[in-house]
Amino acid sequence: xxxxxxxxxxxxxxxxxxxxxxxxxxxxxxxxxxxxxxxxxxxxxxxxxxxxxxxxxxxxxxxxxxxxxxxxxxxxxxxxxxxxxxxxxxxxxxxxxxxxxxxxxxxxxxxxxxxxxxxxxxxxxxxxxxxxxxxxxxxxxxxxxxxxxxxxxxxxxxxxxxxxxxxxxxxxxxxxxxxxxxxxxxxxxxxxxxxxxxxxxxxxxxxxxxxxxxxxxxxxxxxxxxxxxxxxxxxxxxxxxxxxxxxxxxxxxxxxxxxxxxxxxxxxxxxxxxxxxxxxxxxxxxxxxxxxxxxxxxxxxxxxxxxxxxxxxxxxxxxxxxxxxxxxxxxxxxxxxxxxxxxxxxxxxxxxxxxxxxxxxxxxxxxxxxxxxxxxxxxxxxxxxxxxxxxxxxxxxxxxxxxxxxxxxxxxxxxxxxxxxxxxxxxxxxxxxxxxxxxxxxxxxxxxxxxxxxxxxxxxxxxxxxxxxxxxxxxxxxxxxxxxxxxxxxxxxxxxxxxxxxxx
Numbered sequence: 001x002x003x004x005x006x007x008x009x010x011x012x013x014x015x016x017x018x019x020x021x022x023x024x025x026x027x028x029x030x031x032x033x034x035x036x037x038x039x040x041x042x043x044x045x046x047x048x049x050x051x052x053x054x055x056x057x058x059x060x061x062x063x064x065x066x067x068x069x070x071x072x073x074x075x076x077x078x079x080x081x082x083x084x085x086x087x088x089x090x091x092x093x094x095x096x097x098x099x100x101x102x103x104x105x106x107x108x109x110x111x112x113x114x115x116x117x118x119x120x121x122x123x124x125x126x127x128x129x130x131x132x133x134x135x136x137x138x139x140x141x142x143x144x145x146x147x148x149x150x151x152x153x154x155x156x157x158x159x160x161x162x163x164x165x166x167x168x169x170x171x172x173x174x175x176x177x178x179x180x181x182x183x184x185x186x187x188x189x190x191x192x193x194x195x196x197x198x199x200x201x202x203x204x205x206x207x208x209x210x211x212x213x214x215x216x217x218x219x220x221x222x223x224x225x226x227x228x229x230x231x232x233x234x235x236x237x238x239x240x241x242x243x244x245x246x247x248x249x250x251x252x253x254x255x256x257x258x259x260x261x262x263x264x265x266x267x268x269x270x271x272x273x274x275x276x277x278x279x280x281x282x283x284x285x286x287x288x289x290x291x292x293x294x295x296x297x298x299x300x301x302x303x304x305x306x307x308x309x310x311x312x313x314x315x316x317x318x319x320x321x322x323x324x325x326x327x328x329x330x331x332x333x334x335x336x337x338x339x340x341x342x343x344x345x346x347x348x349x350x351x352x353x354x355x356x357x358x359x360x361x362x363x364x365x366x367x368x369x370x371x372x373x374x375x376x377x378x379x380x381x382x383x384x385x386x387x388x389x390x391x392x393x394x395x396x397x398x399x400x401x402x403x404x405x406x407x408x409x410x411x412x413x414x415x416x417x418x419x420x421x422x423x424x425x426x427x428x429x430x431x432x433x434x435x436x437x438x439x440x441x442x443x444x445x446x447x448x449x450x451x452x453x454x455x456x457x458x459x460x461x462x463x464x465x466x467x468x469x470x471x472x473x474x475x476x477x478x479x480x481x482x483x484x485x486x487x488x489x490x491x492x493x494x495x496x497x498x499x500x501x502x503x504x
Contacts, residue, residue, distance in 0.1 A: 004251055004269060004282040006306065006318035009299065012048070012055055014313040015040030016381045016402050019243045020193070021070040022292035022309040025096050026079045031304075034296045035096065037083050039067035040313055041381065045085055047098065050299050052338065059098025065090075073117030076157060084122075086112040091122065104136050114151040116164075123164050125151040130166055130176065140179040146170035152194035154222065158205030165208055165222060167191035170496055173210060175222055185227045186498045189214040190387075195245040198256045209258070211242025213387055217260060217270075217278075233270070233278055238391070240264030240289070240398075248295020250304050250320070251281060259306055261290030263385070263398065264423065264455065267308050267318065288312050288452055289383065289400055311383050312402045312452065364477070377480050382472060386486040393459065393493050394419055397470070397486065400453040404475040408454055412441035414466035414488055419457035426454060441468075465490040 043064030093102030110126025189212030215235030
């Protein structure tokens with residue numbers, strides 16, 4: 001099996017992004033450079049390409065409400081080259097040139113969290129309500145008993161019946177027929193994302209990939225009568241949860257590979273052996289959680305690459321194109337004129353940025369000394385998660401900020417233990433607590449420079465319930481702090497089961 005060598009390249013930074021809000025626009029010819037469409041939480045949708053390593057913008061919309069999902073669609077049987085975005089309770093459609101052709105206000109009471117587009121069919125998921133529209137007319141409706149994390153559908157040209165699939169927080173995949181539940185299929189963890197297997201649903205068009213919050217990936221076959229589990233990749237290294245997946249032949253062996261993005265910044269490539277079982281081929285760790293991952297050809301024609309978009313909006317590539325030249329003894333590597341121009345332009349841009357930073361710093365100092373100046377509290381986004389690990393009976397608290405974290409103060413009114421985490425490089429210090437007044441924990445994590453993500457592990461005592469509070473202070477001026485609360489419930493180390501084991 002050929003070794004996979006990929007080199008990282010940074011392209012652009014947009015605003016803070018939601019999961020699955022970046023796509024590569026398809027091209028009619030293979031191995032031709034593709035365009036990137038990405039939407040952020042400021043409501044900006046932009047599309048750009050690359051030419052000789054330089055960013056070439058195609059279009060950019062004005063800021064509106066937060067965009068929660070981006071999908072591609074088009075006429076069934078043709079290339080999906082139309083861009084659809086979900087913002088609030090509205091769905092907007094754009095051509096690849098940036099012209100808006102659809103503005104559909106669904107009038108839903110919930111904000112749209114997930115979306116799937118297939119031909120004239122539009123599938124939307126709020127927190128608990130699933131809606132199916134055909135040509136923007138309400139067709140079907142289903143109310144879930146637990147939170148909907150993702151919506152997908154078996155490929156329509158191959159499966160005659162419209163078969164939506166909902167990934168729900170209660171560890172269940174729900175298969176819908178019109179406005180009714182066809183059946184439920186239990187999986188090992190809360191499914192966060194769905195992806196049609198090999199882009200065509202496999203042999204019969206009925207196979208669906210799912211990724212869970214506890215880092216497992218599985219394949220299920222969803223036929224009309226008897227669904228079945230095909231395989232599951234365990235999370236033995238206890239990596240982060242799965243946020244996004246894609247199918248693309250990055251190894252160029254004629255078999256579509258599986259690309260995975262995790263919430264701890266890991267990008268993985270899985271190939272398939274002769275028995276169609278997944279085999280890990282490549283791993284790369286980025287500094288932030290990966291909100292979107294796609295495979296395609298972007299920087300250079302003929303060279304495949306993986307495009308990843310992180311929470312803070314960095315668009316990064318892992319390319320198969322060699323990025324360095326080697327010279328033997330006595331030889332010299334000639335730098336091309338194009339590379340020299342690029343180096344000169346980068347130096348000039350760096351000098352301009354340094355001058356701008358100095359000017360803004362002087363302005364700030366002048367404003368800070370002014371007695372009539374009004375201090376404004378800077379706003380910043382926090383991406384946090386508090387989830388149970390059933391394997392070691394602990395909770396993982398992950399905190400991610402778009403800018404560097406200075407320190408995090410933890411306070412709890414119930415007894416909890418802080419566990420060691422290998423990925424955590426922050427220095428922890430404990431303060432004395434007055435347990436008689438309901439203060440059982442006071443700990444401060446001081447982060448190293450440029451740390452934007454902090455992962456902690458805590459263990460609670462079953463039966464004792466209360467609140468864990470995190471005071472998050474980033475490296476911002478003036479100093480500001482946000483407080484997040486996490487409920488520790490009475491049965492904190494229990495999890496829901498759908499089948500009772502009589503033998504236990």
